[in-house]
Amino acid sequence: MQQWICNEPGTLSLQEAEMPQRAPGFSLLRVRNIGICGTDIHAFAGNQPFFSYPRILGHELAVEIVESDAFSPGELATIIPYFNCATCGACVAGKPNCCENIQVFGVHTDGGMREYIVVEDRYILPGKGLSADELALVEPLSIAAHGLRRADLKAGEKVLVMGAGPIGLFTILLAKIQGAIVEVAEPNASRLQFCVENLGITEASAGTFKTVIDATGNLNAIESGFAKIAHGGKYVLIGLQKQAISFSHPEFHKREATLMSSRNATIEDFNYVMDLFRSGKIQADPFISHRHNWKDVNDIFKTIHLPEKQVIKAMISLA
Numbered sequence: 001m002q003q004w005i006c007n008e009p010g011t012l013s014l015q016e017a018e019m020p021q022r023a024p025g026f027s028l029l030r031v032r033n034i035g036i037c038g039t040d041i042h043a044f045a046g047n048q049p050f051f052s053y054p055r056i057l058g059h060e061l062a063v064e065i066v067e068s069d070a071f072s073p074g075e076l077a078t079i080i081p082y083f084n085c086a087t088c089g090a091c092v093a094g095k096p097n098c099c100e101n102i103q104v105f106g107v108h109t110d111g112g113m114r115e116y117i118v119v120e121d122r123y124i125l126p127g128k129g130l131s132a133d134e135l136a137l138v139e140p141l142s143i144a145a146h147g148l149r150r151a152d153l154k155a156g157e158k159v160l161v162m163g164a165g166p167i168g169l170f171t172i173l174l175a176k177i178q179g180a181i182v183e184v185a186e187p188n189a190s191r192l193q194f195c196v197e198n199l200g201i202t203e204a205s206a207g208t209f210k211t212v213i214d215a216t217g218n219l220n221a222i223e224s225g226f227a228k229i230a231h232g233g234k235y236v237l238i239g240l241q242k243q244a245i246s247f248s249h250p251e252f253h254k255r256e257a258t259l260m261s262s263r264n265a266t267i268e269d270f271n272y273v274m275d276l277f278r279s280g281k282i283q284a285d286p287f288i289s290h291r292h293n294w295k296d297v298n299d300i301f302k303t304i305h306l307p308e309k310q311v312i313k314a315m316i317s318l319a
Contacts, residue, residue: 003114004297007054009046012298020118027068027124029117032076033136034316035060036304038165038217039107044301049242050107058113059106062127062135066116076127078135079112079119081105082264097146097264104264113297115318125270133284134277136315141273141282142265144170144215147238148178149269150262151211155179160209160228164191166313167238168215169287172199175213177281183209185221185228190310198286204228214239223247226257234258290314 003017022028040057042048059081065071084091084099091099105111105119127135144167153159157180161171164186172195175182185204186192195201208230214222217239226247229235235257252259276282289312292300297316304311 001115003056005054005056006044009044012044012301017114019116022067022118024069026118026120027071028066029063029119030066031061031112031115031117031318032064033062033132034058034112035136035140036300036314036316037140038167041301041305047242049240056110056113057106058111059104060136060139061112062132068121070121071124071126076130076132076135077124078127078138079105080123080125080267080270081139083123097266125274130274130277131284132319133288133315137284137287138270138273140166141170141174142269143167143238144174145269145272146265147171147213147236147262148174150260151213151234151236153178153180153211156181157210159211159213160185160204162212162214162221162225163216163239164188164195165215166287169199169312171213171215171238172201173282188307194312209233211236217241219243226252229255229257231255234260236260236262238262287313288315292316294318
């Protein structure tokens with residue numbers, strides 16, 4: 001089989017590899033669709049904080065069951081790519097998404113940018129009628145769903161989403177479904193236009209917000225968000241960057257604000273998103289702006305970050 005390996009920042013190479021062999025409790029999966037994530041782009045660029053090289057990227061996956069004791073061959077599925085230990089304090093407390101010994105597929109361990117993978121059965125979620133496009137979008141939508149769940153969002157709440165990349169767009173979409181009044185802070189004109197035309201929201205006003213959610217992973221943007229928190233409000237950091245965050249303690253203190261991070265997602269978030277797809281409340285097509293084949297991978301990563309490409313979500317198909 002073939003696989004793409006990121007040997008060092010800025011370098012991807014296509015290599016031949018042996019077919020993986022499954023053990024009891026694991027399934028052999030054929031990769032069908034791969035969504036390109038911001039984590040993949042940052043890893044390729046060399047500025048992802050939880051990353052080492054060489055590494056096979058890819059964790060937003062639609063897969064087909066090939067060999068399994070638990071699932072039917074030919075069935076489509078997706079995977080929860082956060083492999084947890086089940087014994088640490090976080091896991092025992094019901095937070096496997098931030099396991100102390102977590103191994104994220106495509107970050108800490110080799111991921112899905114290859115033709116076949118082997119995954120433990122407990123991380124496989126059968127598609128049950130979902131398409132390959134939908135299944136490859138479940139994971140990033142679940143990231144957004146988890147961030148909103150952390151915020152304990154209420155209907156009618158005024159929410160600012162900072163950043164209209166894929167996670168920001170999915171956060172806006174789900175916040176609106178949950179009844180929030182959403183505005184967006186996004187300097188890229190084409191992304192802002194996408195928000196207006198496809199999500200029916202406006203550019204951020206000058207006021208403050210009950211909930212502020214960062215989906216940029218940009219230090220300057222994150223620090224600017226503190227001034228947008230209303231008194232008694234919440235700031236949820238979905239975005240991730242390497243540096244220390246600086247903010248005014250008096251300004252934060254007088255608001256009696258809450259600052260929280262949101263890491264990965266849980267099976268509850270995955271099931272929630274999959275149910276939204278099945279009910280027709282969300283669709284995949286509006287968000288997939290670019291489609292690519294297997295041979296395009298190296299060229300994609302060299303240009304996907306360029307503003308003129310106007311990428312919302314790029315999808316690689318191995319079908």
